[in-house]
Amino acid sequence: MFTKQVNRAAMTLLLAGSIFAAGAVSVSAEEAQPEKHIKIYTNLSEANTTYWVWDDILHAYQDEVNPNFSWEVEVVPDHDQFLDKLKLYMAGGDMPDIYQIPNGPLSVQLSQEGKMVNIGEELKAMDMYDTYNGGCLDFLKFDDGSLYLFPDGRFAELFWYWKDSFDAYGLEAPKTWDEFVNCCAVIKENGEDPIAMAGAESWQSLRYVSFMPWVTGGGNFINKLKTGAIAYRDDEVAVKGVNLLYTLASNEYFMKGYENTGYADNINAFANHAAVISYFGPNDLSEEMQAKYENGEIGFFPVPYVDGMEDDQMNIPVHTGKAWGINADSYDEELQRFFEFFVKHHTEYSYARGVYSPLDEGSPENFPKVMSDVLEYLQKVEKGWVSWDDKLDPTTITTSGELGIELSQALIDPDTFMDEMDYSIEENAGAYFSEEE
Amino acid sequence: MKLGKHQWQTVLLFTCPALLIYTLIVFVPIIWSSVYSIFDWNGIGSMKFVGFTNYLKLFTRDREFLPAFRHTIIYTAAQIALQVFVGLALAFLLSSLPKLRTFFQTMYYVPVVISSVALCQIFEKLMSLQPLGLFNSILGKINPAWYDIKWLTDVRLCLGSAAFVEGYKYMGMYMVIFYAALLGVPDELVEAAKIDGASSWDIAIHVKIPYIRNVIVANCVLVLNGSLRAYDIPYLLTNNGPGNSAQLLAPYMYKQAFSSMKYGYGSAVAVMIVIISLVFATVFRRIFERED
Numbered sequence: 001m002f003t004k005q006v007n008r009a010a011m012t013l014l015l016a017g018s019i020f021a022a023g024a025v026s027v028s029a030e031e032a033q034p035e036k037h038i039k040i041y042t043n044l045s046e047a048n049t050t051y052w053v054w055d056d057i058l059h060a061y062q063d064e065v066n067p068n069f070s071w072e073v074e075v076v077p078d079h080d081q082f083l084d085k086l087k088l089y090m091a092g093g094d095m096p097d098i099y100q101i102p103n104g105p106l107s108v109q110l111s112q113e114g115k116m117v118n119i120g121e122e123l124k125a126m127d128m129y130d131t132y133n134g135g136c137l138d139f140l141k142f143d144d145g146s147l148y149l150f151p152d153g154r155f156a157e158l159f160w161y162w163k164d165s166f167d168a169y170g171l172e173a174p175k176t177w178d179e180f181v182n183c184c185a186v187i188k189e190n191g192e193d194p195i196a197m198a199g200a201e202s203w204q205s206l207r208y209v210s211f212m213p214w215v216t217g218g219g220n221f222i223n224k225l226k227t228g229a230i231a232y233r234d235d236e237v238a239v240k241g242v243n244l245l246y247t248l249a250s251n252e253y254f255m256k257g258y259e260n261t262g263y264a265d266n267i268n269a270f271a272n273h274a275a276v277i278s279y280f281g282p283n284d285l286s287e288e289m290q291a292k293y294e295n296g297e298i299g300f301f302p303v304p305y306v307d308g309m310e311d312d313q314m315n316i317p318v319h320t321g322k323a324w325g326i327n328a329d330s331y332d333e334e335l336q337r338f339f340e341f342f343v344k345h346h347t348e349y350s351y352a353r354g355v356y357s358p359l360d361e362g363s364p365e366n367f368p369k370v371m372s373d374v375l376e377y378l379q380k381v382e383k384g385w386v387s388w389d390d391k392l393d394p395t396t397i398t399t400s401g402e403l404g405i406e407l408s409q410a411l412i413d414p415d416t417f418m419d420e421m422d423y424s425i426e427e428n429a430g431a432y433f434s435e436e437e
Numbered sequence: 438m439k440l441g442k443h444q445w446q447t448v449l450l451f452t453c454p455a456l457l458i459y460t461l462i463v464f465v466p467i468i469w470s471s472v473y474s475i476f477d478w479n480g481i482g483s484m485k486f487v488g489f490t491n492y493l494k495l496f497t498r499d500r501e502f503l504p505a506f507r508h509t510i511i512y513t514a515a516q517i518a519l520q521v522f523v524g525l526a527l528a529f530l531l532s533s534l535p536k537l538r539t540f541f542q543t544m545y546y547v548p549v550v551i552s553s554v555a556l557c558q559i560f561e562k563l564m565s566l567q568p569l570g571l572f573n574s575i576l577g578k579i580n581p582a583w584y585d586i587k588w589l590t591d592v593r594l595c596l597g598s599a600a601f602v603e604g605y606k607y608m609g610m611y612m613v614i615f616y617a618a619l620l621g622v623p624d625e626l627v628e629a630a631k632i633d634g635a636s637s638w639d640i641a642i643h644v645k646i647p648y649i650r651n652v653i654v655a656n657c658v659l660v661l662n663g664s665l666r667a668y669d670i671p672y673l674l675t676n677n678g679p680g681n682s683a684q685l686l687a688p689y690m691y692k693q694a695f696s697s698m699k700y701g702y703g704s705a706v707a708v709m710i711v712i713i714s715l716v717f718a719t720v721f722r723r724i725f726e727r728e729d
Contacts, residue, residue, distance in 0.1 A: 084695040091480030091700065109481055199590075200676070257566025259590035259679070269567055394479075395697035406680045411592065428697075432479070 033066040036334040041086070041096035043322050045077040047264075049283060049355045050153045050321060056349045061341050069338065079203070087394075097330040100322040102390030103140050103149055104397075105432065107325060111148040117326040120147030126340050128359075135318045136358040139384025143223065150343075151320030151358035153350060155281050156378055157207075157385070158300040158316065165192060165276045173301035177212065177244060180304045184253040187276050193255035195248065196275035197408070198266035200259070202401030203389045205245065205408035207279065207317075209417075210388045212241035212306050215315050219386035226392045227433050228425045232418035237306055242407070242414040249410040259409055282374045283355055293370040300370075302377070316377055317385035320358055392425070393432035399424040467711055473704035480698050491705035501681055502706070505689040506713075512600050512671070512685055513664035513717075519604025520660045521653065524611030529641060531612065532619045542616065545609035553606070557673040560602050564588035589675050592682040599671035599683055606670070607663075611656050618649040654725045658718055665714045686710050 044051040062069050074096065076082040082100075089095050090106065095115065101107045110116045123129040129137075133154060140149040161173065166183075169190050174180040184194035198204045213221040216237050224230045225238075233239055248254060255275040258266070263280070270278035271289055282300075285293070292298050302315040326339065347357035351364040356375060367375070392400060403420055406412045412420075440448065474491055478484040495502050527545060531538055548556065563570045566587060569577075577584035588598045622645050630640050646653070668687040671677075677684040677692075684692075690710060694703025 080696070084691075087480060087695055087698055091698075113481070255567065256585065257569075257587075259587060260561070260565060261567045265567060274567070395699065398692060398696045402677075402681060409590070409679055411680050431477075 033068045034334050035068045036066065036332075036338075037070045037072070038097040038330070038335065038338075040071055040073045041089070041099040042073060042075055043077065043079065043082040043100050044152070045075050047077075049353050050350075051075075053153070053346070053349045053353050053355065056352070057342050057345055060345065060349070061338055065337070065341060066334070069334070079201070095327045095329075097327050097335065099325055099327070100152065101149070101325045102387075103142070103323050104390030105393060106390075107149060107323070108142055110325070111142070111146070115328050116148045117328050117331045118146070118148055119150045119326070122336070122339065123147070123150075123343065126343060128343050131359045131361050133358055133360050133378075133381075135378075135381040135384045136320045137384075138382070139319045139386075140323050149323035149325055152324060153283075153321050154318065154356040154358040154378065155283060155321050156316055156318050156356075156374055157279060157281050158302060158374070159277055159279050160270065160285075160298055160300050161277045162273055163297060163299050165190075173299065174304050175301075176307045177240075177304045178307045181244070181247060181253075183277070184248065184251070188251070188253060193275040194253040194277055195255065195258075196261075196266050196270040196278040197254045197258045198261050198263040199254065199405065199408055200262050202404050203387070204263075204266075204279070205404030206388050206400060208245040208248065209241045209404060209407070210386075211303050212244065213238045214317070214386055215303055216306055216309050218383055219391075222386060222388055222391050225421075225425065226396070226429060228429050231422050237309075239414070239418070240306065242417050245404075245407050246410060246414045246417075249408050254408070259405075282370055285370060287368075290368045290370050294368070300374070316381055318378055318381045319385040319387065393428045395428040395432075396421070396424040467708070470704040470707045470711075473701055474708050476701040478700045480700050484701070487701065491702050492709075494702070495705055495709065501684065501689060502709075504681065505684045505686050508596055508683065509665060509667070509685045512596065512603075512667060513661060515597070515600035516604055516607075516660050516664040516667075517657055519600070520607045520611050521656050523604070524608045524656075525615045525646075525653065527608065527612040528615035528619055529645075531616050533637075542613065545612055547609070548606045549610045551606070553669040554673060556602065556606055557670060560598075561589065561674060564598060590679055592679055595675040595678040596671070596683040599674045602674060603664075603667065603670040607660075611660070614652065614656060615649065618652040619645060622648050654722070658721055661717055661721060662714050665717060666710060686713070 040054075042051070042054075044054070046052075058071055076085055083102075086099065086101060086106070089099075090110065095110075101110070107116065111118075120129065123132070132151070136151050136154055137147060140151060141147050165187060166172070169186045171183050171186060172179075174183050187194040210222070213235060221230075221235045221238050225232065225235075232242075255261075255269060261269065266278060267280055267284050267286075269275060270280075271286065289298065293300075303317060305315060326335070343359075347359045347361050350357040351362065351367075354364075354367065354371070356364075356371070356378065360379070364371070364375070389397060389401065400421060403412065403417050407414070407417050475486065475488055476484040477487045477491075531541055531545075534541065551559075563572050566573065566585065569584070572588065573584050573586055576586065587594065589595050626644050626648065627640055630644050635643065666687050667685055668691070671683055671685055672688045672691075675683040677688055686706065687710065690703050690706040692703075693699050693706055697703075
């Protein structure tokens, strides 16, 4: 009896001791890790898959590497409001530790003032630079080739269309813009709305204006225009781009009510067959639409070529979403360690969430057919999309968005659009870009 | 009446805290904005002194300032009509109700307590075309052409739509103020008018309205100042409208300062808003004080 009691007491002491020891080891491991709290400022909301990719990586880092690592996320989902607040942070000199920022004058100026981490050098130091897709990095590089931004993901934008309508009217997916406009005319004649567009979002209108100069010359036109080196009418293809949007608007090829339609409502309208064609990314396809793709009900086609210039190979806008930058002032050893962890796990967690990775490594498993089909196209892309809504000086960015919306409603004609763009650049770009230099 | 030392101390004791807070949150920012307005600054680099160039540009080369000013005047007139005069009419209707006054008073006051963002979301859906909103669904039944009314994106309608929503939101508040003022009209005056053979309309026009005239003027000044600085509802509903057809002065100031990153120029617009508000309020009061 006594022996049993002694044994029980010894066992209890042993267990208690082991628990205490384990606790001590755990506490000492936790104590060994540096305390780090970071602030993240983002345009992504919970509706964006890459928001969850970030969330997964942050939690994984906390669980696997540093339990003393913590973060807070400030989300501003509206694009314009997001940019306005970012500018407020810049003016206040109080930048978050990690933040999204477009590749344009804002990021160039911050980098020149030494306020951003040189991402290119960091990626080379961790031997990951060449693992990134060339098109993705191209989208993020500044004019001088330097890289201060890193990708949110790999995104493509395509035209989607309802095959039943195309088949019914004897149409084929257009390869040139003339064919595209003809398709719209035929669809309209048959009583359907040709294009679903998010007319409330200025970037959607600007896409139509910028498609033609982009497929023929990448960023050549916008990079010359933004400083006033050329006038709008000096580029024949750019003029065609302006005329294209006006043609689509004045012939009423956009769906009813598009003027006040946001991006999500636009995709819903297309999903409900309210219009035959729409322009958005494959990541935004719902499961129901992915199934419709597999059943052959909807299809996609890349950005059409300019007639007579069909040989150009650049016709799938690939970008990295709104880019990310890191505050140089808060880039200490711990933040550097987190960034390396992020880069080395980005592909794994992107694939786990069913989205493309900006790195050319590994192969996704269990991707829906549509995502795999688009990926085949994307892997050939070496040149990134050049967006206009972040390249110009801040005033002209605002003006171009307003003009784009007016042109998409045929409230102004192409001449007014081009005159106003030239006027805004003449008034604002000179001072802005000379200051930047 | 002359105040003694102790009375002065009491006056200062009660007025100084409020004056101090008012100075900090109103006068200091105005002075600060005035200083910024004579500089050219993009918020990142160094500030460059430009004197009164920003003000000169505002009146000579700015294509948006004067249209924004015109829209603001129209918007303000609409607000005075909706908030003050419709509010007053509702207060009369409310005071003539024999029953359920509290119920209707609460119902009309509900929009005042709903946040502007939520209210704009509601009206955006009601006035929407894609998907078809309630307004057009009902109007379309009367006349099929009305299915397609673009309340928020037609350059001729969007300013009016925003003005309607703002007026709808606040008319309940002014209704409550007027209702309280109407309850203060002495019964003897109304009874005397009735004995003289005045109708309900006569009593309202010749007895009650003159009696609450000061309340009406004070409410007009409040609405005037609020509308000259209006921002949230027109911006949230129309995003300044296509072609800036619904752009008011305050959103224009915000656009210049924070979207275009012209903090100096935006401050010049802000100073102009202060001056315009002061001028309008002073002129308005002077006119009515003189009539008194």
